[in-house]
Amino acid sequence: MTRKQKRLSMIVAAGMVLALAVGLILWALNDQIVFFNSPSDITEQKVKVGQRIRLGGLVEDDSIVRGEGTTIVFSVTDNANSIKVSYTGILPDLFREGQGVVTEGSLQADGVFLADTVLAKHDENYMPREVADTLKEKGYWQGDKTK
Secondary structure (H helix, E strand, O other), X not given: OXXXXXXHHHHHHHHHHHHHHHHHHHHHOHHHOOOOEOHHHXXXXXXXXXXXXXXXXXXXXXXXXXXXXXXXXXXEEOOOOEEXXXXXXXXXXXXXXXXXEEEEEXXXXXXXXXXXXXXXXOOOOOOOHHHHHHHHHHOOOOOOXXX
């Protein structure tokens, strides 16, 4: 084998090892590469108690209940299912009923989603693409029809 052939075979072998490593990483992260789950997704998938996920949808009308201190309980809906969310902390200024929201946290044994982060839309025209797509699939989209 010539020197050029040895070098080429080493490059090919290194490329195959790199491709295998990338494939294994993507396979391991398969369920974690989701931006968020809708309430229907969580209901259908039977998410494990304590598993860290993102929950996205709309803040359900007349569902916000303020507790002691900075604790707040509200429901997130995709107009098919809804999940009660409990959050302790300061909410974003744009958080309100009927608006898009993404929360991060875990589902508790009693079915309440315990959030440690709440993200609200940043202006009147913005809604996360995944929330809009979910609402379009369910037939509840009321935004711009061209998006």
